[in-house]
Amino acid sequence: MSNELPAGWVLAQIPDLIGPRGIFTDGDWVESKDQDPNGDVRLVQLADIGDGRYINKSRRFLTKSAAARLGCTFLSQGDVLVARMPDPLGRACIFPGDEKKSVTVVDVCVVRGEVDHVDHRWLMHFINSPALRAKIDALQSGSTRKRISRGNLSTIPLPIPPRSEQTRIAEKLEELLSDLDAGVAELKAAQRKLTQYRQSLLKAAVEGALTADWRAARAASGEPHETGADLLQRILTERRARWAAKQLAKFAEQDKTSPKDWQTKYSDPVAPDVPDLPALPNGWVWASIEQISADERYSLAIGPFGSNLTVADYRENGVPLVFVRNIRSRRYGGAETRFVTEEKAETLKAHQVNAGDVLVTKMGEPPGDADVYPNDQPMAVITADCIKIRCQDRLMLAQFLAAAVNSPIGRKQIGPMTQGVAQKKVSLGRFSSLAIPLPPIDEQAQVVDRLLASLIEADAQDRVFELGLRQSAAQRKNILKAAFAGQLVPQDPNDEPASELLARIRAARKVKESGESTSSKRGRKARESA
Numbered sequence: 001m002s003n004e005l006p007a008g009w010v011l012a013q014i015p016d017l018i019g020p021r022g023i024f025t026d027g028d029w030v031e032s033k034d035q036d037p038n039g040d041v042r043l044v045q046l047a048d049i050g051d052g053r054y055i056n057k058s059r060r061f062l063t064k065s066a067a068a069r070l071g072c073t074f075l076s077q078g079d080v081l082v083a084r085m086p087d088p089l090g091r092a093c094i095f096p097g098d099e100k101k102s103v104t105v106v107d108v109c110v111v112r113g114e115v116d117h118v119d120h121r122w123l124m125h126f127i128n129s130p131a132l133r134a135k136i137d138a139l140q141s142g143s144t145r146k147r148i149s150r151g152n153l154s155t156i157p158l159p160i161p162p163r164s165e166q167t168r169i170a171e172k173l174e175e176l177l178s179d180l181d182a183g184v185a186e187l188k189a190a191q192r193k194l195t196q197y198r199q200s201l202l203k204a205a206v207e208g209a210l211t212a213d214w215r216a217a218r219a220a221s222g223e224p225h226e227t228g229a230d231l232l233q234r235i236l237t238e239r240r241a242r243w244a245a246k247q248l249a250k251f252a253e254q255d256k257t258s259p260k261d262w263q264t265k266y267s268d269p270v271a272p273d274v275p276d277l278p279a280l281p282n283g284w285v286w287a288s289i290e291q292i293s294a295d296e297r298y299s300l301a302i303g304p305f306g307s308n309l310t311v312a313d314y315r316e317n318g319v320p321l322v323f324v325r326n327i328r329s330r331r332y333g334g335a336e337t338r339f340v341t342e343e344k345a346e347t348l349k350a351h352q353v354n355a356g357d358v359l360v361t362k363m364g365e366p367p368g369d370a371d372v373y374p375n376d377q378p379m380a381v382i383t384a385d386c387i388k389i390r391c392q393d394r395l396m397l398a399q400f401l402a403a404a405v406n407s408p409i410g411r412k413q414i415g416p417m418t419q420g421v422a423q424k425k426v427s428l429g430r431f432s433s434l435a436i437p438l439p440p441i442d443e444q445a446q447v448v449d450r451l452l453a454s455l456i457e458a459d460a461q462d463r464v465f466e467l468g469l470r471q472s473a474a475q476r477k478n479i480l481k482a483a484f485a486g487q488l489v490p491q492d493p494n495d496e497p498a499s500e501l502l503a504r505i506r507a508a509r510k511v512k513e514s515g516e517s518t519s520s521k522r523g524r525k526a527r528e529s530a
Contacts, residue, residue, distance in 0.1 A: 006486030008165070010498040011157045017123070019114040019505050020512035026084075026150050027104035028072040030062060039063040044075065044095070044104040049083040051091040052128050052177075064101070072103040073110060080111040080124050084148050090136035092127040094120055109150050117163065117505055121170035125177075126158060129480040159484060160502070162495035172489050176479050180472055187468045194465070198458055202407035205451045206400075206437050208281035214446050215281060228438040229285040235395045239295045240266055269293075272435035277409060280437055287438040289389060289431060292396040298350040299390035302362065302428045303382040309348065314338045319345035320380045322353060324361045327386065328369050332377045340381060348381050353388050358401050360387040363425045368414035370405035372398045387431060394441060399448040404436045 005011065018024045030043055039061035047057045067074070075081075077097035082090060084107045095102070104110060111123065126132060139152040161169065204210040218225065226234075243266055251258050272288035280286065293300040303309075314321070318339035326332050345352065353359065355375040361367055363385040373380070382388050391398050404410055417430040439447065482488045 005159050006161070007491055007493070008162045008495055008497040009159050009486060010502065012160045012498070012502055013154055013157060014111060014123075015154050016502050017113050017118045017160070017505065018111075019117050020508050022114050022117070023073065023110060023112045024150070024154070025073055025110055027106050027108040027110060028067075028070055029106045030066075030070060030072070030103070034066050034070060035060055035062050036066065037061060039066070040100055041067045041072075042098045042100045042102040044081070044098075044102055044108065046083050046085055046105065046107055049081050049091060049108060050093050051088060052093060052124065054081075054093045054096050061100075062103075067101075067103055075102045075104060075110065076112060078112075078120050080120050080127070082109040082111065082127060082153065083107065084109055084150070084153075086146055088133065089140055089146055090127065090133055090148050090153070092124045094124050107147070109153060117501065119163070119166040119170050121174065122161075122166040125170065125173050125480065126484055129484055130477050131481070131484065132156065132158070159486075160498040161486065162492075162498050163501055164495045165486075165489065165491065168489040169483050173479065173483055177476065180476055180479070184469065184472050187465050187472070191462065191465050194458055194462055198455065199408060201451060201454050201458070202403050203409070205447050206404045206407045206409055207278055208284060208437075208439070210450050211439075211443055211446050212281070214443065215283070225283075225442070226440055227283040227285070228287075228440055229283075231395060231440060232285055232287050232291065232438055235392055236268070236291065239392075240268075242295065270433050273413075273433045274435045275413075277412075277435060281439075283443075284437055284439045286435045287396075289434045289436060292389075292392055292401065292436060292438065294390045294392045296390070298352070298388075299392075300428070300432065301350050301382075301388050303384040303386045303388075304348055304351050306384060309340070309344075309351075309381075309383065313340050313344055315341060318342060320378065322359060322373070322380045322382045322386060324364060324369075324383075324385050327359045327361050327371045328364070330371050332374060332380070345379075345381050351382050351388070353380050353382055354390075356390075356398050358389040358391065358398050358405070360389065360405055360431070361385060362387050362428075362431070363423055367418055367424060367426045368405060368410060370402040370410070372402050385425070387428060396436070396438065397441070397444045397448055399452065400439075400444045401436060403448075403451055405434070409437070410434065 015024055027044075035043065037059075041062050041064055043058070043060040043062055045058040045060060048055050075095050075098075077095060079095040080092055081095050081104060082092045084090070111120075113120065113123070135156045136148050136153070139156070140146045140148050141152075201210070208215070244263065247262060247265075248258065251262075269290040270288050272286045272291070274286050277286070290300060309321075316339065318341045320333065321338045321340060322332065323338075340348070353373050355373055355377060357373045359371055359373055359382065361369045389401065391401055405414075413434050414426055414431075417426045417434075418424040419427070479488070
């Protein structure tokens with residue numbers, strides 16, 4: 001924003017715009033004990049305050065008697081409501097009115113000017129502009145929950161245009177931003193459809209629909225093939241045999257005779273829990289995460305507990321760390337990467353990941369986002385809220401496993417597994433029994449090839465939508481910047497300058513204050529006479 005103001009404009013603050021019949025105040029301190037679900041007064045909350053729009057989301061009420069007892073300030077249609085807490089901090093909207101009398105909470109600031117002094121639409125747009133939002137962020141306070149106090153908000157200078165120009169700006173903004181919002185809404189709707197398409201693709205992939213033609217062609221050829229059930233049983237048998245060979249080698253090394261019933265010490269991997277899951281195609285079988293993970297040490301693990309890896313261990317180079325955000329974004333490396341020393345990584349051997357490992361988030365909304373650690377990345381260490389799965393060779397392809405976890409089949413199972421109050425998490429023990437469809441290995445390869453080809457196209461389309469949203473955000477920023485630099489609408493030399501407008505507001509306040517002072521003195525004299 002230029003330091004040179006347009007003709008007729010002046011720098012001032014929100015309180016300077018408030019005439020004698022206006023208000024600039026915080027909402028009311030209404031506690032849970034003061035509320036009544038059957039009350040006849042609406043309690044507008046932070047959740048109702050959108051960035052430029054009233055969301056009308058909450059359903060909290062109190063009685064008129066409680067509002068009177070608390071000395072609440074009733075809202076008027078057209079009031080500007082400013083959220084003093086994120087997200088984002090300082091967002092503003094116009095209160096459209098409600099069928100019930102309404103008040104708001106203490107963390108919402110109410111601004112009510114007089115119609116001949118300020119256009120509330122102009123003020124709302126200015127509060128939501130990038131320039132003012134940056135000033136609000138600079139004045140925020142609080143350690144755990146960021147806030148902007150009304151006192152700090154009142155110190156921010158605003159370039160005030162003449163009253164008539166305020167309305168011209170507001171009307172032009174509504175015209176331009178309405179078109180822009182419509183375009184953004186279309187892009188977001190397209191993104192939602194694309195998300196649904198991805199889920200449909202994943203569903204078709206892991207339930208067999210994507211390769212139905214391939215199975216039919218193979219069946220028609222009459223060639224023998226190993227089913228998923230045969231494959232699973234063969235790998236589990238080989239796993240048990242490897243365990244037995246290691247045990248016998250250990251006894252021989254220790255020069256001991258094999259103990260009686262030593263083979264009963266073997267623990268089979270946990271079988272899948274298959275509650276209300278769809279029927280699988282012929283030749284497929286359900287397998288658990290533990291069954292399909294490799295039988296080598298540390299093939300199935302969660303990230304280290306906090307005491308084993310803390311912020312103090314982070315370095316600017318070394319062995320990279322993988323966080324939940326990396327799995328969700330499918331982006332690894334880059335400027336924000338944190339590292340640990342090679343020595344520290346060695347102590348975290350159980351949590352090391354290599355190319356081809358499947359990584360899963362065990363927290364978030366929802367938990368259970370999966371990705372395959374890419375081939376172009378070095379060995380890394382997962383952090384606390386991640387799960388690592390190294391698939392058993394020749395049993396499960398990593399890309400197929402990631403697709404199954406991300407699919408509706410995986411989501412349906414992971415949801416009930418999550419526990420926690422503040423943060424929902426899925427434990428490794430519960431996750432180990434997650435049921436995964438297991439096709440023959442050659443069909444897995446077919447599924448992965450077809451799925452990835454379709455997902456690459458979807459990702460390309462998503463990038464187009466993201467570019468459109470970024471361009472829309474930049475265009476909005478430019479429109480608002482132009483509006484509050486006096487470049488969006490022409491100035492009219494016949495407009496009353498903003499300096500005279502503010503002088504009128506000050507004069508009106510003085511008249512009111514003088515009247516209140518006289519009334520107060522007369523009241524004192526009357527009481528004294530009595």
